[in-house]
Amino acid sequence: MLIPCPHCGARDHAEFAYSGDAGLSRPAPDAADSVWLDYVYQRNNASGDHVELWHHIYGCRQYIAVSRNLRTHEISGAQFASKPRAES
Amino acid sequence: MNGQAFRRAGGQIIDRTKPLRFRFDGKPYEGFAGDTLASALMANGVRLLGRSFKYHRPRGLMAIGSDEPNALITVRRDGNTEPNTRATMIELYDGLEATSQNAWPSLRFDLGAVSNAVSPMIPAGFYYKTFMGPTRHAWMFYEALIRRAAGLGFASREPDASSYSKMNAHAEVVIVGAGEAGLREAHAAGQTGVRVILIDEAAQPGGWLLRERDHSSIAPLIAAVREMPNVTILSRTTAFGVYDGLQVAAVERIQDHLPIVNARAPRQRLWLIRAQRIVLAAGAIEQPLLFEGNDRPGVMMAGAARGYINQFGAAPGSRVVIATNNDTGYQTAFDFAAAGLPVTAILDARDAAPEPLADEARALNIAVVARASIQRTVYSGALRGVVADVAGKSAQYDCDVVAMSGGWAPAVHLSTHLGGKPAFEETRGMFLPAALPSGISCVGAMTGEGLPKMSVAASSAERAFVDFQNDVTIKDVKLAHREGYRSVEHLKRYTTLGMGTDQGKTANIAGLSTMAALTGQPIAATGTTTFRPPYTPVSIGALGGLETGEHLRPLRRTPIQDWHEANGGLMAVSGLWKRPKGYPKPGEDILAAQIREARMVREAVGIVDVSTLGKIEVQGPDAAEFLDRIYCSPVKNLKIGRSRYGVMLREDGVVMDDGTLARLGANHYYVTTTTAQAAKVLAHMEYHAQVTWPELRVSIISVSDQFGAIAVAGPQSQRLLARLAGADAFDDATFPYPSLKSISFGGVEVRVLRASYSGERAYELHVPAAYALSLWEALLEAGAKPYGVEAMAILRIEKGHVAGPEIDGRTTPADLGLAKLVRMDKEFIGRRMLQRPGIADASRPSLVGLAPVDEASRIRSGAQITLTDVGKSAPMIGHVTSSCFSPVKGHPIALALISNAAEMRDKIVFARYPLRNETVAVRVVSAVFYDAEGARLHV
Amino acid sequence: MSDFRLRAEACLGAGAPPRSFGSLVHITERSPVFALEIAGFGAPNDGDVAHFQAALGAAPPAPGAVARGPAAEVLSVGPNRWIAIADTPMHFPPSENFAVTDLSSARGCFLLSGAKASTVLAKGTSVDLDPTVFTAGSVIVTRIGHFSAVVWRPSDGDGFAVLVSRSYARSFYDWVILASAEFG
Secondary structure: OEEEEOOOEEEEHHHOEEEEEOOOOOOOOOOOHHHHHHHHHOOOOOOOEEEEEEEOOOOOOOEEEEEEEOOOOOEEEEEEOOOOOOOO | OOOOOOEOOOOOOOEEEEEEEEEEOOEEEEEEEOOEHHHHHHHOOOOOOEEOOOOOOEEOOOOOOOOOOOOEEEEEOOOOOEEEEEHHHOEOOOOEEEEOOOOOEOOOOEHHHHHHHOHHHOOOOHHHHHHOHHHHHHHHHHHHHHHHHOOOOOOOOOOOOOOEEEEEEEEEEEEEOOOHHHHHHHHHHHHOOOOEEEEOOOOOOOHHHHHOOOOHHHHHHHHHHHOOOOEEEEOOEEEEEEEOOOEEEEEEEOOOOOOOOOOOOOOEEEEEEEEEEEEEOOOEEEOOOOOEOOOOOOEEEHHHHHHHHHHHOEOOOOOEEEEEOOOHHHHHHHHHHHOOOOEEEEEEOOOOOOOOHHHHHHHOOOEEEOOEEEEEEEEOOOEEEEEEEEOOEEEEEEOOEEEEEOOEEEOOHHHHOOOOOOEEEOOOOEEEOOOOOOOEEEOHHHHOOOOOOOOOOOOOOOOEEEEOOOOEEHHHHHHHHHOOOOOHHHHHHHHOOOOOOOOOOOOHHHHHHHHHHHHOOOHHHHOOOOOOOOOOOOOHHHHHOOOOHHHOOOOEOOOOHHHHHHOOOOEEEEOOEEEEOOOOOOOOOHHHHHHHHHHHHHHOOEEEEOOOOEEEEEEOOOHHHHHHHHEOOOOOOOOOOEEEEEEEEOOOOOEEEEEEEEEEEOOEEEEEEOOOOHHHHHHHHHHHHHHHOOOOOOEEEEOOOOEEEEEEEOOOHHHHHHHHHOHHHHOOOOOOOOEEEEEEEOOEEEEEEOOOOOOOOEEEEEEEHHHHHHHHHHHHHOOOOEOOHHHHHHHHHHHOOOOOOOOOOOOOOOOOOOHHHOOOOOOOOOHHHHOOHHHHOOOOOEEEEEEEOOOOOOOOOOOEEEOOOOOOOOOEEEEEEEEEEEOOOOEEEEEEEEOOHHHHOOOEEEEEEHHHOEEEEEEEEOOOOOOOOOHHHHO | OOOOOOOOOOOOOOOOOOEEEOOOEEEEEEOOOEEEEEEEOOOOOHHHHHHHHHHHOOOOOOOOEEEEOOOEEEEEEEOOEEEEEEOOOOOOOOEOOEEEEEOOOOEEEEEEEOOOHHHHHHOOOOOOOOOOOOOOOEEEEEEEOOEEEEEEOOOOOOOEEEEEEHHHHHHHHHHHHHHHHHHO
16 A cells, blocks of 8 residues: 655555544543544544545655545545644 | 476467476476466476465466466465465576465365365365354364365564665656556657656566467567656556555565565565656456366467467467356467467357457367357376267367457556556446546546457356356355355355455456346446455565664664663663663672662762653744643743753643753743653644644754763762762752753863752763763763663652653543642643542542552552452452662562552551462552652752 | 873674675774764754754755765764764753753764675565665664664665664664575
8 A cells, every 4th residue: 555645745555554534633621521532542443435534654744634534445535643733 | 297288389478498497396397497386386297386275186287377267376385485486477497496376285186186076075165154153162163174274375583684675756657567458558658758667567578478379569669668768667566556646556576576686676666656647558357168177287268378478488288168258268278270280179158259359260260159158177196178068968078278259358456556447338238437536537448448248147056166266166156045045245145255365356347247147237337346455465675675683773872872882781772762771780680780780870970871751842932822722731930041840741631751851941941751652742832833823933843863861870979970070060059959050071062951860969960962972971980880771660669759650641640640730720731621529539549659568578560459458350440550679678669559558547558469360468668669758859 | 099091882892893795794883983963842843953963064865765964974864863973072052942962971872894894784674675765864763683773775885784772783783694604
């Protein structure tokens, strides 16, 4: 599988570590218990389109949010998980 | 010996001026350069090449290429004996030593063949029905016996002396198959100037054209492709898989055909090729006809039979019957006739023989019989003839070879690896590649081009073999049908059809058609199985490539490792590192050494290499805020130049790691992690900096490799260091516990942490790694002696400091006695989950110390803690995490995690170790065995 | 005792001399080598670029590129992250927009040259090393076998420069020797 790293270009997935669902955002400290429970423990077992994190540990060490179809493995996009950081 | 009695004129591939000697089952034979083991054995009249998997039936050659289901051979070589290789794919070399498989005591007289006589007893599903369910225990007993009787060759128990290699390659166009279609595609792509890789499993390009009586027509095309500098032809290379991102995996057999192996070069090479476009030109595979005894030696594929004649001048026999349901069988008849081999008859299953082919045959005095299909073979020791149904009447034909053609099935395998689904083309009677992923196309026979219409007639012959390699007959398919296993996936699993090493290349279509006939459904509705990589078996060695032996994992080295190894360090693997357990003196064992080393630290001073610690620089305007959120312990109020112990949690409230934090500047921190968690902590910090709080301006850089680290511990540590860097630098007033100070040692700035793992006054010297060995040697020269990780463990257990065995991925700060460090008045990772009521439950195992009631008793790490010492089922209340002999206590001690720790204090419980049948009475005590008030830090 | 001087060791110590495999692969350790990692907190502004240029003699290179100053080569290793490599110590004055970390001891630098140098690397990395793709002046951070490595084409001569972490350097060197064995 080739993952299009926004910094390094397309790289073999063996350079990356899978790091879970990219759709999670850490709840506010005072969010409801159920919200925290979902964040910490509940994961969707998506069939089809999914946005997931891949950590480019053998490359630029960036977390990449990769849009991938889990049925076909087709990758339709990838961007830095830290969107506010602009690429120089 | 009657040398090569079946060698005929012709044979375009072999070189008759280069005879080669080889042995098969110990017997010497001769062949020629260019032969395969299969063709050489055929030329020598050897018909019996193996025994079948389940029934031990005698088997001969069926095919000529990698689709061969029967002739599985063990090739014996010094340092590399490989079972289950197909005789058709073994190129002959001088001195080749091959043996047959699955026969005992010999191929001709095989005791296992008795199961052939009793085969009605071993239908599909036999093992499961007989040995599963209530009789499962019987399976345990019989398994070993059955496995010995049924099976393939034996893997060598010797280490593989060959080397293997892996190669990544890139090409705009990758073409699989160098037959005519593949060569044309390579030529066209090559002309555009892009990089082209053409992969072919044969020794030379040409494909089936090389098996024609005259293959000169293909020579100019091969020459033209060879001349293109941008086209790489990989011969003897099997493309076995197509993977995501248009990657073709292939294995190249570099030396398997050579008599003398170059030990420095790889035997096989795994190619991982990235393509922009993949063109599959994998051709087609001839399919068998179904009749009783269609597995007998002498019965073979018609295309293979003529291939042996044309390519190698090897005669499959002396008298042939052709059985076909399509036109290609006629070519085989003509080639036999041209080689001077009599053709008894062409039995054509179709209603009418095709013109003008039939005329051409009759002109050669070959009988052509329409509406004829073989019912059974006549076999006694060798093939004697066939009995055929000719328009409803029975007729016998003499022969010692049956060349059969059940039609040609496109080799769709590689087209399915990325999810392509072959579609059954009703009008042509074959599966064709379909639903191809973008970037993959198919050409040539693989698309059905030039192939005759397929019509697999169902047969009622019970003992007609559908899958030769896995011994599946029509009877087995009928049984599966009767018992409801009608979906093709169920059929496969119930009968093992198509599950052999050949993946049913010559079996799947026959099995599918048989099931379709039984259910009365069309083939398209019956389905097809999914082909998965590898197309043909791949040796594990090739998949491993260079990453084997000492290169299976990388080895990390501290800058001081050479010294440990040269100076009596007893090295032990620790993750990717090797660390000294201790430095036993002559006549001393490691246990004595570690106790001596631990005492040395308590009483004087010792040095230990702790370079394996993870070290991270955290910098930036938001560094303090960031670390405050990462650690559950306080960070922000740490003053510049000071350090402290820190603990970080996972988001679920469980302790992730601990270490030292030091503040080098307002926006600059230096933190350490444990050896084992270094990579995980770095990734954890990067995750939260990039994903959770991208707005924080912070930089995280690993400096684990930048700094070697040496802990100098013991009451004399200060004096020792003063000798090297001056007493002023180590004045307690300006360098209190705990803090960090940059001190110059021999002209190099060293980060000195006043931190202690042993409980004694101690200093950690973090020195740029290039100077670490030199500093270590300077410390030794100043009088220090080294200690190893075992002594380090003793010292920390005596102090009740937690480490990996306690921070086990299940424990919270409170479980580890660290609750006081947690600052609930700030936000940090894991805070919310720490507030769950269950987290504070007293029954959660938490940290205690254990001391044996009888001081001579050893407590083992991993022992279960129970309240009573009787009964198998005494409930477990915890377990021993770490244990050692304590020099300061003079007896064994241990740390443990037990339930209701507070109320268990001072009670006697039992440490049980069933593996050694040990039960030790122990008293629950404080986890801190030594210097609870911490006075030793300042001595 | 306090008049002693600490001595610097090359990554591989004294035990790994340059090796050649026929005329096809040569490997040497570049030593001494000095390295600084510079990380920007966000994309650099004009002032940052000037500061960077004044310190290292080259502006921050774009992703995948190498910039060459009079003394240092500057390699792009991540978004707003660079490693400067030189034969002598470098000085990067403090700046509130950059984190600067000395990695001179943290990395081993190897030079691979010869006709089969790229073949040896291709045994370990899946990145296309073809000179038309991996051109002079470009740098990659990739995986070679088990190792994370920075690879670029050095300014002086052919071949590749490879930066690996110090603790892995010996293991990497042994791997290169193993991968080169078939060439001599």
